[in-house]
Amino acid sequence: MTEQQQEETTADQLFATIGEQADNESYDENKVVNEIESLCMNCEENGTTKLLLTVIPFFKEVILMSFECPHCGLKNSEIQSAGQIQEKACRYKLRVNSKTDMDRQIVKSEYCVSKFPELDLEIPAQRGQLTTVEGLLGNVLEDIAIGQDVRQTEQPEAYQRIQDFIEKGKKMIEGDAFPFTIIVDDISGNSWIEPKPADAQNVWSRVEYLRSPAQNARLNLGNPEAPNVDDIQPDEVHTFPASCPSCARPCDTHMKLVDIPHFKEVIIMSTACDDCGYKSNEVKTGGQIPPKGRKITLKVDDADDLALDILKSESCALTVPELALDLHPGTLGGRFTTIEGLLAQVYDELYGRVYSGNNDSREPEENKKWETFLGNLTLAREGKKDFTLILDDPLAGSYLQNPYAPDDNPNMTSEEYERTEEQNEDWGLNDMVTSGYEEDETPAVIEAPDFPAGAPAA
Incomplete structure (x- = not known):
C-alpha cells in the first residue's frame, strides 16, 4: 500500500458517519469517541471534553465536541468544521x-x-x-x-x-x-x-x-492593505499556488483570458493535482455586463442535440422541467462543455453527495425519490428521454451553440429581458460606480453583495 493510500485509509477511518461509528463501538473495535481532561471555565476544576470525528451526509467532515463538568454540572456542546475555509x-x-x-x-x-x-x-x-x-x-x-x-x-x-x-x-x-x-x-x-x-x-x-477585504481579515486571510496586482492580459497564462480540494496538498491553478468570437471574453481556469489525480476546470465570463439579461430555451428531442456546446456561466440558472432539475446561479460554477457533459457533471455531483458514506439517516421513501430522479437524469443524458433545457442568465454571460447559424434553430429561442431591481441588488449592480470615479481621489471599494436569495449546490 502506498503512502497516499495509507493516508486516505486513515482519513476514512477517522471521519466515518455516525451510524458506522456506532456499529464499530458495538463490536468493541477502536474507540471512536476521544475523551480529554480539560479545565472548566465555570468552577476552574477539571471536566471532560469528548470529541467525535464524523461525516454529515451531503456536507463534509466535522468535529463534534461535548464538555461536562462533574463538579459544577456545567455542560455545553459545539461543532467545528474539520476542513479548510472555503474559497467563497x-x-x-x-x-x-x-x-x-x-x-x-x-x-x-x-x-x-x-x-x-x-x-x-x-x-x-x-x-x-x-x-x-x-x-x-x-x-x-x-x-x-x-x-x-x-x-x-x-x-x-x-x-x-x-x-x-x-x-x-x-x-x-x-x-x-x-x-x-x-x-x-x-x-x-x-x-x-x-x-x-x-x-x-x-x-x-x-x-x-466573494468576501470583502474586511471579511477576509476577520478570517485572517490575506492583507486588505496589499496593493492591487496588474490585470491579467490576453493570451497570458497565470499560474498561482493553491490547495487541492480533494487531498489538501499543494497544487497549481492555471488561468488564461480568452476572447470567444461573436461572444465575449472568458477566463478559463484549471487545476490538476499530481498527488491524487484530482482535476477540475471552470469558465468565468469577463468583459462588460450587458444592460439586459438573456433566457435561452432549447427543446432537446434528438440525441445529436446532446453534443451541442454550452457555456453556463456562474450567474446562470439551469432548469429542466421534465427532470424536476433546477440549478440555481452558482451551482457547478462556470462550465464550458456539451449538454451531455453538463448533465453528466450534474449526475456525478449529486450521486457523490447522495450516496457518500452510510445512508442510514435517510428514510426509504426519500431514497426512492433520489433513485427516480437520478434514473430520469441518466435517460436524458443517454438520449432516451426528451427534455427542455432553459438557461436563464441575468448577466447574459451564457451561450448555447446553434448548429444552424447564421439561420435560427427551430427548437431554440433566445430572448432578452429587463433585470428586476432584486436581481441588480443580488449581483451588486446597484452599488457599481461606472462614471465620475476618476475624480474621486479615494478608490471605491465594492463590498461583497448581501444576497437575499440564492442558488443550491447540485
Whole structure:
C-alpha cells in the first residue's frame, strides 16, 4: 500500500458517519469517541471534553465536541468544521412550510449569522452548532426567556414586549405560523441547511459570494492593505499556488483570458493535482455586463442535440422541467462543455453527495425519490428521454451553440429581458460606480453583495 493510500485509509477511518461509528463501538473495535481532561471555565476544576470525528451526509467532515463538568454540572456542546475555509462565503435560505421542514439539519460554524426575517431576529456569530430548524429557534427562545420573572415585576412593559416575541416564536415551532423563512449566512463557507430532493427554488436556495477585504481579515486571510496586482492580459497564462480540494496538498491553478468570437471574453481556469489525480476546470465570463439579461430555451428531442456546446456561466440558472432539475446561479460554477457533459457533471455531483458514506439517516421513501430522479437524469443524458433545457442568465454571460447559424434553430429561442431591481441588488449592480470615479481621489471599494436569495449546490 502506498503512502497516499495509507493516508486516505486513515482519513476514512477517522471521519466515518455516525451510524458506522456506532456499529464499530458495538463490536468493541477502536474507540471512536476521544475523551480529554480539560479545565472548566465555570468552577476552574477539571471536566471532560469528548470529541467525535464524523461525516454529515451531503456536507463534509466535522468535529463534534461535548464538555461536562462533574463538579459544577456545567455542560455545553459545539461543532467545528474539520476542513479548510472555503474559497467563497455562502448563504442558505429555507422557506419552512411544514413540520417536516422543522426537522431539517443545520450546521452553523463559529462565523455563521442566522436570521428569522418574520421575527426580525438576527443571531450573531457564536460557537459552532449542529441542530435543526426547530432546535435553533427553540434555543433562541429559551435564551430570551431568561430573566422574564424579574422583568415582569421590575419592567412590565419590556416583559410584555419580550413575551409577545416569545409567543410568536412558539407559534412558529408549533406549526401555527407557516410559512416563515430562515437564512444562514457564513463568511467561511462552512455552514449548511439540509436540502430535500423536491425542493423548488423558492423553498431551498444556496448562493456563494466573494468576501470583502474586511471579511477576509476577520478570517485572517490575506492583507486588505496589499496593493492591487496588474490585470491579467490576453493570451497570458497565470499560474498561482493553491490547495487541492480533494487531498489538501499543494497544487497549481492555471488561468488564461480568452476572447470567444461573436461572444465575449472568458477566463478559463484549471487545476490538476499530481498527488491524487484530482482535476477540475471552470469558465468565468469577463468583459462588460450587458444592460439586459438573456433566457435561452432549447427543446432537446434528438440525441445529436446532446453534443451541442454550452457555456453556463456562474450567474446562470439551469432548469429542466421534465427532470424536476433546477440549478440555481452558482451551482457547478462556470462550465464550458456539451449538454451531455453538463448533465453528466450534474449526475456525478449529486450521486457523490447522495450516496457518500452510510445512508442510514435517510428514510426509504426519500431514497426512492433520489433513485427516480437520478434514473430520469441518466435517460436524458443517454438520449432516451426528451427534455427542455432553459438557461436563464441575468448577466447574459451564457451561450448555447446553434448548429444552424447564421439561420435560427427551430427548437431554440433566445430572448432578452429587463433585470428586476432584486436581481441588480443580488449581483451588486446597484452599488457599481461606472462614471465620475476618476475624480474621486479615494478608490471605491465594492463590498461583497448581501444576497437575499440564492442558488443550491447540485
